[in-house]
Amino acid sequence: METRSNHVLVGSVVLILLLVMAAFLVWIARFGAATDKEYDIFFKQSVDGLAKGSAVAFSGVPTGEVKEIALTNDPQFVRVRISVNRDTPILVGTAATIQGSFTGTSTIQLDGAVKGAPPITCPETNPLLDCPNGVPTIPAKAGGLGALLNSAPKLLERISTLTERFNELLSDKNQQSITGILANTNRLTGALADRGPEIAATLAEMRTTLKQASDAAKQIGDLAGSTNAMINEDVRPATKNLSATVASAQHSMETLDAAITDARPGIKAFSKETIPEVGALIHDLRNMSQALTAVAEKLDRGGAGSLVGQPKLPDYKGGK
Structure with missing residues (x-):
């Protein structure tokens, strides 16, 4: 009887220890799960090779695992829920791709995070828009073997x-x-x-023609330079002298105009007073010239006595 009581007591103690250990393990599991973050990824491609427990890596570093794979109301998408370490930088710009392998197993690769960007979280206003299942959503992009398989039909x-x-x-x-x-x-x-020789001769003539054209262009350039020099040395000084001459003539015209303006009153007085007197003087001189002419004629005919006495009458002799 005592032996049976001891066995019952030992069994009870062992059972209690097992229950305590199970509760501790559950607590540890919950504590570890509480430190992880969960995200949903909606893949618009086949998720062949993924399974619950498949690895999740961030830039090649293992950081979590796949927790759930499920279909959605939209048959084009497959929802994959992942759990990653709390210190994984899931920032705005991060994208998820399915990385296949030749062994048949696939992993989820996370990359594209930008330093300084805010973390991906559920918004406070209208959270169902970005978090339809209660956890933040990481955008998916085609990559690796999945992208190749998706593009295979178009390629074919x-x-x-x-x-x-x-x-x-x-x-x-x-x-x-x-x-x-x-x-x-x-x-x-x-x-x-x-026609090779003829082509070669034509090319030679063309080369000569081009050389002559080059020499002619050079001569034209030299002629243009000489013309320029002549214009600078001869035409421009002559133009300068002509400009000085024109300026001098202009000055002379202005001086003459001023002199005529100043002499205009004297010219008017000369025409009104002096010219009539000069006319009378000329008339008197003409009369005096006629008188002198008559005196001279008398002197020629009768000598000096003809001026002071009467002329002698001629003697006439009578005859029978």
């Missing part, structure tokens, strides 16, 4: 289109045309080879 379509066009280019009709073009090219090449 372009390759198919290019192949069709290449086949059209190499059709029988186009091949004949290409053959004709190549034949014409061969004939043209042969003709050019035959």
